[in-house]
Amino acid sequence: MYEDIKKVWKWIDGADAVLIGASNGLSITEGLHLFADNQVFEELFGDLKRKYGLRCILQGMGARWPTEEEKWGFWSRLVHHYCGKYQETQVMSDLKTVIGDKDYFVVTSNGECHFELCGFAPEKIYEVEGNWLTMQCAARCHDRVYPWGELAENMAAAEQGGRVPSGLVPRCPACGGPMQVHMEFENFIPETESQERLEAFLKQYHGKRLVILELGIGWRNQLIKAPLMRLAAAEPEARYVTVNLGEIYIPGEIREKSCGLDGDLAEILHRLAKERMGETG
Numbered sequence: 001m002y003e004d005i006k007k008v009w010k011w012i013d014g015a016d017a018v019l020i021g022a023s024n025g026l027s028i029t030e031g032l033h034l035f036a037d038n039q040v041f042e043e044l045f046g047d048l049k050r051k052y053g054l055r056c057i058l059q060g061m062g063a064r065w066p067t068e069e070e071k072w073g074f075w076s077r078l079v080h081h082y083c084g085k086y087q088e089t090q091v092m093s094d095l096k097t098v099i100g101d102k103d104y105f106v107v108t109s110n111g112e113c114h115f116e117l118c119g120f121a122p123e124k125i126y127e128v129e130g131n132w133l134t135m136q137c138a139a140r141c142h143d144r145v146y147p148w149g150e151l152a153e154n155m156a157a158a159e160q161g162g163r164v165p166s167g168l169v170p171r172c173p174a175c176g177g178p179m180q181v182h183m184e185f186e187n188f189i190p191e192t193e194s195q196e197r198l199e200a201f202l203k204q205y206h207g208k209r210l211v212i213l214e215l216g217i218g219w220r221n222q223l224i225k226a227p228l229m230r231l232a233a234a235e236p237e238a239r240y241v242t243v244n245l246g247e248i249y250i251p252g253e254i255r256e257k258s259c260g261l262d263g264d265l266a267e268i269l270h271r272l273a274k275e276r277m278g279e280t281g
């Protein structure tokens with residue numbers, strides 16, 4: 001494993017740019033587990049668990065809440081906890097150290113905005129399934145998204161028993177109908193602008209030394225992993241690095257230019273960061 005870390009570090013050090021792909025394995029490493037009924041979920045949503053039978057965050061995100069006050073009660077509590085109160089974690093600090101001053105782009109299905117909150121440039125992030133800090137018309141009567149982070153903080157401060165005051169419930173400025181968080185639900189407005197920026201980035205580094213760094217993406221992932229593997233196959237100078245615990249999959253056609261790091265994401269990024277800092281071990 002240590003030899004592999006050294007090899008990957010050399011690839012990154014010699015790269016013209018790094019394309020980061022990240023999925024829920026990174027969120028879990030940061031302590032955000034969308035599927036788990038764990039201690040953190042109990043502390044944050046224990047009352048909603050007992051009232052509605054809520055089993056995990058993901059279920060709450062997709063739920064049809066009885067009222068808008070309850071819908072925004074759930075969302076504002078979630079956003080306040082994981083975005084408003086968010087402090088950069090060691091794993092994100094290490095990732096920033098590893099990238100250093102290289103040009104980069106982030107493709108992620110994670111909606112919690114931790115890349116932005118850690119100082120990654122918003123114009124270099126493509127959130128494939130939207131994000132938690134913007135909202136849109138639930139009927140998609142028009143294609144604009146609106147930031148609501150400040151509103152979320154106001155809602156979270158005023159929320160009682162899972163409900164926000166009716167006066168804080170947002171309405172669509174165009175049709176007056178309900179709003180929803182800009183995530184991949186029904187009527188989702190696709191992230192076309194950031195997708196175009198990703199395409200421009202790939203064009204800029206076509207034929208160059210591009211390192212594709214995949215963080216916590218399950219081996220079956222079609223949304224991000226499959227396109228990244230195709231990109232690795234198509235780009236002659238590309239290197240493909242996948243970091244995941246117990247789930248490393250590298251197809252034969254790109255094996256020569258790839259490296260799989262099977263282990264704890266936080267530990268591996270920490271060791272890569274140490275390589276940059278010129279330390280060993």
Ligand SMILES: [Zn+2]
Pocket residue numbers: 137138139140141142172173174175176177
């Ligand atoms: Zn509308």
